[in-house]
Amino acid sequence: MFKQDEQFAHELDQQDELKHFKDEFYINDYHIYMDGNSLGLMSKRAEQSLHNVTEAWKNYAIGGWMSGDHPWFYLSEDLGKRMAPLVGGKLEEVIVTGSTTTNLHQLVSSFYQPEEGRTKILADELNFPSDIYALQSQLKLHGHDPDEHLIRVKSRDGRTIEEDDIIAAMTDDVALVILPTVLYRSGQLLNIEKLTKAAHERGIPIGFDGCHSVGVIPHDFHNAGVDFAYWCHYKYVNSGPGGVAGLFVHEKHFGKTPGLTGWFGSDKEKQFDMEHTFTPAEDAGAYQIGTPHVLSVAPLIGSLELFEEAGIENIREKSLHKTAYLMYLVEKFLGDYSFTIGNPKEDERRGGHVCLEHDEAASICKALKDYDVTPDFRSPNVIRLAPVAFYVTYHDVYRTVQILKEIMENKIYKKYNNERDVIA
Numbered sequence: 001m002f003k004q005d006e007q008f009a010h011e012l013d014q015q016d017e018l019k020h021f022k023d024e025f026y027i028n029d030y031h032i033y034m035d036g037n038s039l040g041l042m043s044k045r046a047e048q049s050l051h052n053v054t055e056a057w058k059n060y061a062i063g064g065w066m067s068g069d070h071p072w073f074y075l076s077e078d079l080g081k082r083m084a085p086l087v088g089g090k091l092e093e094v095i096v097t098g099s100t101t102t103n104l105h106q107l108v109s110s111f112y113q114p115e116e117g118r119t120k121i122l123a124d125e126l127n128f129p130s131d132i133y134a135l136q137s138q139l140k141l142h143g144h145d146p147d148e149h150l151i152r153v154k155s156r157d158g159r160t161i162e163e164d165d166i167i168a169a170m171t172d173d174v175a176l177v178i179l180p181t182v183l184y185r186s187g188q189l190l191n192i193e194k195l196t197k198a199a200h201e202r203g204i205p206i207g208f209d210g211c212h213s214v215g216v217i218p219h220d221f222h223n224a225g226v227d228f229a230y231w232c233h234y235k236y237v238n239s240g241p242g243g244v245a246g247l248f249v250h251e252k253h254f255g256k257t258p259g260l261t262g263w264f265g266s267d268k269e270k271q272f273d274m275e276h277t278f279t280p281a282e283d284a285g286a287y288q289i290g291t292p293h294v295l296s297v298a299p300l301i302g303s304l305e306l307f308e309e310a311g312i313e314n315i316r317e318k319s320l321h322k323t324a325y326l327m328y329l330v331e332k333f334l335g336d337y338s339f340t341i342g343n344p345k346e347d348e349r350r351g352g353h354v355c356l357e358h359d360e361a362a363s364i365c366k367a368l369k370d371y372d373v374t375p376d377f378r379s380p381n382v383i384r385l386a387p388v389a390f391y392v393t394y395h396d397v398y399r400t401v402q403i404l405k406e407i408m409e410n411k412i413y414k415k416y417n418n419e420r421d422v423i424a
Contacts, residue, residue: 002328009398012325018310018318018389025238025391032373032396036388037212037353040238043390045302050240053298064294070301072294073268077285079297080246082304086237086312087210087229088220089248092283096233096246096297097264098290100211101130103230103247104178106287108138109259111205111227112176119144122169122177122204124161125152128184131209135178159186159342159355166190167198174204181219181229182212182351185378187343189217189351193224200225211235214246216319216352216389218312221248228253233300236352236388237307244297249284262289306390315389319352322387322397326354329401337408342382353386362424363416367407373400377424 002008013019025041027033033041049070056068065073080094087094098106112121119142121135136146153169155161160183170177177199182189192208199206207228210219215236221229229248233239258265261278265288270279280286307315327341342355358364358381365377376384387397407413 002325004329004332006395006398009393009395012394016318016394018314019393021306021310021390022393024306027391030372032392032400034385034387034392034396034400035374035376036238036391037216037235037384037386038376039234039241040215040236040388041391042240042299043238043303043306045305046238046240046299047302049300049302050295050298053294053301057294072292075294075297076244076264076288076292077268079300079304080284082308083246086218086307087214087231087246087248088218088224089222090251092254092285093222093251094246094248095284095288096244096300097288097292098245098247099242100209100230100232100245101134102289103245103287104131104134104209105138106258106260106289107207107228107230107247107249108135108176108178110256110287111207111253111259112138112142114142114144114175118173118175120149120151120171120174122151122153122166122174124155124166124179124183126155126159126161126183126185127152127178127180128209128211131178131180159183160188160344161190163191163194166195170199170202170204172202174202177204177206178209179206180209180212181214182210182217184212185342185382185384186355187212187351187353187384189213189344189349192219192221192226196224196226212353213351215307215312216315218316222250226250233303237300238303238390239300240296242296243300244293247284247287249287251283254282254286258287260289264288264291310390318389319387320347320350322389322392322394323350323352323354325394326385326387326397326401329398330354330356330404333401333405334408337405352388353384356383356385357381358383360413360418362420363413363418364404364407366416366421367413368400368403371403371407373403377420379420379424 056064079096081091084094205227210231214231234243340357
């Protein structure tokens with residue numbers, strides 16, 4: 001399937017039907033950016049849409065709420081409709097709002113309904129810390145001790161979580177399940193349909209954190225019956241640092257009053273009646289809390305144009321092919337240097353990045369940066385490499401592995417302290 005010579009990488013780039021999208025992004029030809037699973041690059045479209053929104057502010061002032069190409073009053077709903085195909089939701093099931101953690105707090109406040117004998121929240125021990133902090137906080141607000149009421153499913157290998165272990169933990173005392181779509185370290189993609197079906201058979205609502213999958217993996221949240229999901233847009237969706245997040249609520253829950261209510265969750269026709277009786281929107285818009293962060297959401301307008309042109313299924317196909325190629329090269333060229341591939345190798349279980357494990361991971365990442373390769377380090381020993389479909393070429397992948405080989409062969413990594421920087 002693959003060949004290990006450099007010319008083969010060039011041939012793959014020539015055959016790549018999405019290769020022209022790299023010209024849409026700001027990146028120097030000599031630089032290899034492998035950290036799009038942490039922060040995506042700026043695209044020219046995102047820059048332009050941000051400019052357009054600031055121009056609307058300049059030209060319309062408060063009139064921008066109802067004037068211009070993208071009236072701010074409806075912006076969250078309009079962008080939710082455009083995001084819906086990426087997550088497999090109906091148009092009215094998706095809203096662009098808040099941040100990942102505030103959306104999680106909102107959704108747990110809405111769907112965690114503890115009752116006698118059923119008070120626990122089920123998560124996993126490899127989950128991203130922010131999610132765990134939020135769940136601990138929500139349990140405390142209900143008067144429950146997180147040490148007793150937050151179940152974290154154990155990993156058998158320290159990298160992945162078995163779906164059967166999660167299902168076995170869905171006991172009668174569990175009131176809510178919160179899981180990642182993709183584990184942030186190893187890149188394991190969980191079987192969302194299987195887990196949702198199992199939770200519902202036991203009468204447990206289930207929600208998913210899509211931060212490490214939305215924009216690189218097509219989802220089918222509606223047809224899978226997922227109760228809710230939440231995600232950021234600044235990774236694979238390239239909306240910029242701190243960009244506004246998104247959430248999905250299945251239509252079967254429409255009409256339910258959110259746990260945290262706020263003015264922008266109102267029915268649009270009622271919002272400016274200024275009554276003290278909350279009339280929620282009849283769709284996912286009800287889960288908004290505050291005024292949209294218009295300037296922070298503006299880049300998403302342009303970024304989504306690229307997804308609409310490329311197609312999320314095509315992005316996934318290329319992502320899988322490139323991560324497979326990266327793993328092939330690692331095995332061919334780095335076999336003598338104590339690297340372990342920590343992500344699942346099966347396509348159906350792999351997200352958008354490759355997880356390389358090494359005892360000197362932090363120092364290797366520092367060496368890569370000095371070679372104009374941007375990787376990502378995760379404690380204690382993980383190098384994450386994301387060959388993003390939009391702007392990482394096959395030749396970039398080839399060069400990255402050759403640079404890694406040089407770093408290891410000449411022990412260049414030993415020049416660096418094997419500890420993370422303040423931001424890893």
